[in-house]
Amino acid sequence: MAFARESVADTSLSAVRTWKEGHPAGKAIGAFPVYVPTELIQAVGALPVWLFGAGGSIDISHADSRIQSFVCSISRSTLELGLTARLGTLDGFVFPSICDVARNLSGVWSRNFPETFVEFLHLPQNRDSASAVPYAIAEYRRLLNGLSRLTGRPASEADLRAAIESHNANRRAAQDLLAVRRETPWLLDAWESYLLLRAGATMDRDAHTQFLRNAVAAARRRGRKEKDRLRVVLLGAFCEQPPIDLIRAIEEAGCYVLEDDLLLGLRWFREPIPADGDPLRALAEAYVTQSPASSVSHYRGRRKQDDLPASIRAIGATGVVFCTAKFCEPALYDQVLYKERLEAAGIPYVHIEFEEKMSVFETVRTQVETFVESILFE
């Protein structure tokens, strides 16, 4: 756990430097949340590095001259990291389609760092259309060609299949970790599992998979006792991540967080992606047909808010904690539709607002405690 905590707190990405010492010609590619097919980065022998802003650890004084203040903190702090050369170890950046701010940030990025490799990946939003899969394949191929040129190493079908398999294993380990929390929440706190997953942001995939497997085994051996707590689901923190102390404050206020969308991009698919056929088609089809309900891509077929009440009850949760980043528009729009369906289904919820650079959690603790009391005090 100590290792995980340090690697997350280290915004200068020293872990990437150590990886590069082990891979002399190796390149590292930064991926902005929420979902990027990092298999493509691994397939060209590069290290995918997830960028989750700088939390409260740095002051914003350069980014202000490029970006307004009424935008989320993750975009401002990531730009600050770039402008203060703290991301020097990264050789390129991939911005996926999340929202207008992230999309425009890719433009600000390529203007301020003209020599760096910057790619904006347009993930298909009309996933009901027959043309969505071919388009996704074309986008993935365009990205892959760019990455190959950058690393000077084309990706063979075998490289792609190996990358898919190592990602499948990583996602399986992540699902196992979250299953411990879902079935026996007293054995593994949400902030602990968050740290374990987040450590993977700067780690090689297979190393992270082994790291998670050890953690799952260790968690199962713990002898902790179950406490009288409210079982909840946490929704809305899929891109800008809340401070770890905020997650702890929610748990200490009397909650077991069975399910959440923290670090959603690291575990985007529940089912493994087939590694036998054409790898790009497999990745594209997975994105178009299996992506989870999320605020960053238009849902396929049904409306995602209709499925929410049933999925809450299925895992035995009693309430929902909406935990949205200040100024995060996609999360705030969806929260209204979700709350409509929760009210109709009689499932209680509370909405708290956070910023990655928050240092005071009194109001959050009071709100969640009140929420727990309003349910436990029947």
Place this chain on the structure above:
Amino acid sequence: MNVYVAGADIGSTTAKVVILDGEGKIAATSLGPTGASIVEAAQRRFKEAIEAAKIDEHEVEFVVGTGYGRFKIPFGHTQITEISCHAKGAHYLFPGTRTIVDIGGQDTKAIGADERGEVTDFCMNDKCAAGTGRFLDNAALAVGLSIDEIGPISLKAAKPLRITNVCTVFVESEIMSHMARGEKIEDVLRGVHNAIAIRSIALMRRVGITPEVTFTGGVSRNVGMVQALEGQLGTKVNVSPLSQYVGAIGAALYALERARGAPPTELVAEASG
């Protein structure tokens, strides 16, 4: 016959008047809180300045008003914004000035100036970071100290806190929570000064920071603020006991130009007032 001109800078918190003689030497200055009535505050300061300069009101040939209350100055001939006045005044005090920062009651201003004190570019804070000058008064109130004490006390900080918030109102609730958790006053105050310095420097970056940097306006009297700015910038910052009068000095210099026959460049007085 010696000609006199005046500049009146009626800010949201303090009102200042400066009288210059024909050669542009400062004949007198006066300063006091703006309070609830701008017209009274302007007239009182103007009277004080005239008496200090031992001259008669009609000897003042031209008066330029600036600051938030500039349109309400009864004795003003014309109005010029505080951007132009701060540039001109800062150049008067420190001819090497190229970048000016003024942390005012309502707005924080960063101004780029050329070798003649003309404005090359300027930028004012965006909405979320408004009211920084006023905020320091509120911070002093929140910790039960006077505005003049918080600067020196902040210098005694051992481990300054990081206060990361943009919005001044929210920073205040952050101060209360730190105090409730028993943090030392000087550490909290140093955190506040640093937060304001970082934000002001971010604004200065928009116009570009070229030495010499001159810190103008009332807040420049706060040594804690000067230290914080110099600490974050890594370079010296020009401050003078007259820094608080820079707006009024600039206005008086424009009045002098106008008295010497320069054509007007600003809008005719506001019709609606």
Place this chain on the structure above:
Amino acid sequence: MISAGVDIGAGSTKAVLYDPERGVLGTAAVKTRVDLEASGREALAEAIRRAGLAPSDVRYVATTGYGRYQLPDRDLQITEVTCHARGARFLFPATRCILDIGAQSSRAVRMDDRGHVMRFKMNDRCAAGAGKFLERVARALDIPLEELPAVALRSKDPQPISSICAVLAESEVINHVSQGKPAEDILMGAHLSIADRVLALLRQVGGDGEVTLTGGLARNPAMVHALELRLGRPLNVSADTPLAGALGATLLGQQRLAKRLAGAPA
């Protein structure tokens, strides 16, 4: 069975003793000092003294408010939202909503007919600092705090002040001053800006039914007037509302005590 409720707030600490048969036995209020635990003990001791009881008579102590965790020998701590709701219910049995406007934050609470919290909402960061905002406006207008309500109530044409952002609201106050607008109109404008902000929270939790006003600003008649003007109907206000938190704590303490005595699992 006597239970005690101790509300350790940022400004003052209140204590209430209650017995199901004899009702409220004693109350006390002291200024909160930096040592929150001492403030809690002092208020409780004072209430016991006033009720002519001995410390051992108190069978259950529930704490609430900012310093609710600071009293080591408490039986339970409950948040001020839950306690304010239960306390207001005791003072006004038909009330369905609570509006609590404090120095820093404000909130709206909706209850069901048994006084149980259904939904609540706190002001978001941009609309923070209600009470503090009025203090700053008073200072900008050179008006002593105690005269605030009287001056505001003299207003004939309140000036519009933004209700969306506290920093913007302050700048607008200064602009009105610099345009020489009368102080009472600016001050009432500031009260109405807070009313708009807080009533927006009320509407989001469902604002129909009887509304009770609690918190520091409940004692400011200009604030009550501004709220009633914008709400279009009267609010419950009483001199006892500052005690609502401690009252709620002792009543909820009774509920827990009754459960313990009946042998039900805690």
Place this chain on the structure above:
Amino acid sequence: MTDGDAGKDLQRRLLSEYYGSLSDEGRNGRKVAYMFVPGNVVELTRCFDMLPVYPEINALQCGIKKMAGDLILRAENLGYSSDVCGYVKNDIGLMLSDRKSPFGVLPKPDLLVCNYSGCNTFVKWFEALAHFYDAELFVLDIPYLREREAAKEDVDYIVAQLEELATVCARISGVPFDRGRLRRTLELSMEAERLWVEALKTAQSHPSPYDAYFEAVFYMAPLNILRGTEGCVEYYRLLLEELRARQKERRGPVPEEKFRVVFEGPPPWPHFRSFWELFKRWGVCGVASTYSKVGGLFDQGILHDPAQPLESIARYAMNCYTNWNLGLRLDLLRRYVKEYEADAVVIHSTKSCRSFSVGQADFREVLVKNDGIPTLMVESDLADPRYYSEAQLKNRIDAFFESLSHRRLLGG
């Protein structure tokens, strides 16, 4: 003196006819398609006799008519945060008050066509309307333009979706898809667009015969609402004549054109007049604006083309101002300053519209420091009246033009 009355009268008649056609009797059975202005496919929906409704136009009209404030409050009471787009909340407020708009009661949507061009919030907006109206939603995914020329895969992706959309419209309207009618409609669109580009270019003369920001946003209304109709073409023919006449008489929107300015960003609709006044006082005339290109960058040579029906619709959809990446947007601003001989750029940054605003501060950085073009950035909002603080705006605008006139005096 018939200064522009003919044009204004025709526009008023066309708009009242349009809103009349949306009333229950006016529709007489025709289906209604909600669409967004940037990248809309009205030429396609017209083939199925479907009537277009543009929620953005309703929102800005509510802003102008001072209705936006209450409607936004109604949406916030439902739970919409103060941090989300004012246009969306205005439209949700309209829905909550049974769609009573400044032009009568608007119809419910039979189909929501989310032409998602340059604004991710559009998808959220129509996901909400689909939820509240329980209406069918077709997300027409329009890729973000990364290179100056739209990539073949992007165009093919849109064309394939247009074919699918055509089958959906045929099903809903019961009208079979007539490609000949599509071509005729595209001819009308192209003609109106060509006339509009000519009209825009008249601003290159000194003085400019019209304000390319504060007046262009009204002149562009027919092209946004009535594209593909006879009336639309007629309007722009009349408009061009009027502007040519004013050019000859050297008459412009301000008595004396002191500063020619390129405007970037949407206007604050709820305070439109007072915002325009802050510039008029300084003799400012807008000679080019990017907001008037939100409905299509026709002056950059991208018109509808009956010879390539679906391809030209796809290419048009990608070439709306907010769908251009920031590098292309910045070059456009620079070209406008040169082509229209502007003295300065004014950026109006709006809190609601982050697809416009994010990156504008970076524009200012380049325009001032690299190109030496005086650039002012001011902030308020395009829909929410509560974010407009006149004193702050006046202070910044006065300071900017004061230093410009001062520099001009010193030959700077």
